[in-house]
Amino acid sequence: MAQKPWDGRFSEKTDRSVEAFTSSIDIDKRLYRQDIEGSIAHCNMLAKQSIISEDESSVMIQGLGKIKREIESGSFVYDDSLEDIHMHIENSLNEKIGKVSQKLHTARSRNDQVALDARLYLREESEKTIKLLHDFREVIIQLAKRHIDVIMPGYTHLQRAQPVLFSHHMMAYYEMFSRDTQRFCDGLKRINEIPLGSAALAGTTYPIDREYTAEQLEFHKISANSIDAVSDRDFIIEFLSAASICMMHLSRISEELILWSSYEFKFIEMPDSFATGSSIMPQKKNPDVPELVRGKTGRVYGNLVALLTIMKSLPLAYNRDMQEDKEPLFDTVDTLDACINIYIRMLPNLKINKDIMYKASNEGFLNATEMADYLVTEGMPFREAHGCVGKAVSFALENKKELHELTLNELKKFSLHIKNEIFDLFTPEQMINRRKVFGGTATENVKAAIKKAEKELKDEIG
Numbered sequence: 001m002a003q004k005p006w007d008g009r010f011s012e013k014t015d016r017s018v019e020a021f022t023s024s025i026d027i028d029k030r031l032y033r034q035d036i037e038g039s040i041a042h043c044n045m046l047a048k049q050s051i052i053s054e055d056e057s058s059v060m061i062q063g064l065g066k067i068k069r070e071i072e073s074g075s076f077v078y079d080d081s082l083e084d085i086h087m088h089i090e091n092s093l094n095e096k097i098g099k100v101s102q103k104l105h106t107a108r109s110r111n112d113q114v115a116l117d118a119r120l121y122l123r124e125e126s127e128k129t130i131k132l133l134h135d136f137r138e139v140i141i142q143l144a145k146r147h148i149d150v151i152m153p154g155y156t157h158l159q160r161a162q163p164v165l166f167s168h169h170m171m172a173y174y175e176m177f178s179r180d181t182q183r184f185c186d187g188l189k190r191i192n193e194i195p196l197g198s199a200a201l202a203g204t205t206y207p208i209d210r211e212y213t214a215e216q217l218e219f220h221k222i223s224a225n226s227i228d229a230v231s232d233r234d235f236i237i238e239f240l241s242a243a244s245i246c247m248m249h250l251s252r253i254s255e256e257l258i259l260w261s262s263y264e265f266k267f268i269e270m271p272d273s274f275a276t277g278s279s280i281m282p283q284k285k286n287p288d289v290p291e292l293v294r295g296k297t298g299r300v301y302g303n304l305v306a307l308l309t310i311m312k313s314l315p316l317a318y319n320r321d322m323q324e325d326k327e328p329l330f331d332t333v334d335t336l337d338a339c340i341n342i343y344i345r346m347l348p349n350l351k352i353n354k355d356i357m358y359k360a361s362n363e364g365f366l367n368a369t370e371m372a373d374y375l376v377t378e379g380m381p382f383r384e385a386h387g388c389v390g391k392a393v394s395f396a397l398e399n400k401k402e403l404h405e406l407t408l409n410e411l412k413k414f415s416l417h418i419k420n421e422i423f424d425l426f427t428p429e430q431m432i433n434r435r436k437v438f439g440g441t442a443t444e445n446v447k448a449a450i451k452k453a454e455k456e457l458k459d460e461i462g
């Protein structure tokens with residue numbers, strides 16, 4: 001059993017069950033790279049400040065490099081009795097270079113060390129998420145561009161409302177995922193703050209140079225309060241919350257793809273390579289991918305609530321409860337990454353059933369608002385026009401017709417204002433292209449929105 005760095009004041013060995021219970025190595029071993037990177041920077045700083053010698057520093061840095069290679073080659077041995085990744089690395093360094101390794105922890109505590117590791121990790125992961133969302137938004141734009149002539153019914157209350165361009169509908173998701181991107185970018189500002197130097201909670205008496213450590217690790221800011229720096233996990237909670245919102249958006253698009261690919265809608269068809277069959281019903285082609293994305297949204301929300309609950313009411317500063325932050329964080333990172341990735345692959349392969357969508361946008365009185373607006377332009381107050389069209393709809397329903405299938409004389413029964421020109425307004429194309437208001441579904445607007453989005457994406461890379 002390995003020696004514990006803190007067992008000087010203990011007269012009994014830790015019970016095996018306690019070691020097993022308190023160990024987090026299975027989970028936090030993922031932070032080995034960040035831990036080593038942070039230790040190297042700390043080591044350099046200690047030498048620069050003459051707190052340790054240059055020789056001691058270079059022996060330690062070499063040792064840390066060796067440990068990294070061992071971990072990456074799979075030859076590193078993990079041991080439950082060493083609790084976490086920080087103690088594993090410290091212990092292994094001791095085995096490799098002997099007593100001098102014990103100087104690494106000068107002016108540092110595991111409390112500021114773990115906070116540093118989490119920030120380094122999350123900074124990298126946030127950047128990856130932002131890049132992934134960039135690719136996903138690009139895929140959405142391409143889909144919208146390719147199908148710019150597809151007309152579909154827009155819905156409210158899941159009832160057919162007014163025709164829209166399929167591309168307009170897709171670009172709505174572009175906007176949502178762009179805001180998600182902004183949320184991750186914004187979170188980065190607060191992640192990018194170095195807690196190292198806070199030590200256990202009160203700071204340190206050693207003449208350390210926090211600026212120098214920050215520079216090496218490319219942090220933009222140095223934490224201003226040592227207690228806060230080791231106590232809070234709000235930067236993780238922010239990430240989990242941005243991830244939850246992003247999953248909520250993914251879940252909504254998933255729900256739509258599931259509905260649209262049903263026999264009832266038939267608006268789209270999932271590519272065979274992204275669907276699965278049933279073991280009993282030979283006719284089935286199931287939209288498992290969007291279903292699972294929709295389902296996984298639950299665990300991402302769960303992770304957010306878990307960490308909020310872990311942190312709730314914790315007295316300052318560090319408490320061991322906080323070790324529980326990593327599982328929800330890693331699970332969220334993995335889940336979000338998997339979901340966006342699969343969407344990037346799946347979305348370009350959707351088959352769009354243009355004719356069926358068009359037919360659906362021409363049935364179900366989607367032009368009722370159009371008729372009311374027409375009556376308004378003919379001088380009728382909107383509320384009166386609304387009532388008038390309502391009556392026309394009910395007449396058409398009784399006669400099993402659409403509004404545009406009624407004759408002019410039939411329409412005139414509801415208002416003498418109506419002239420033949422109304423029929424021009426009734427086509428889905430007209431209904432769409434007359435909605436030229438900024439943000440509306442007119443083809444020229446959607447084309448402009450696509451162009452703007454393309455430029456936005458290009459600028460983001462630059």
Ligand code: ARG
Binds near residue numbers: 083084111322323324
């Ligand atoms: N494994 C611990 C965690 O993840 C590291 C910090 C331990 N600090 C302590 N004082 N026990 O939170």
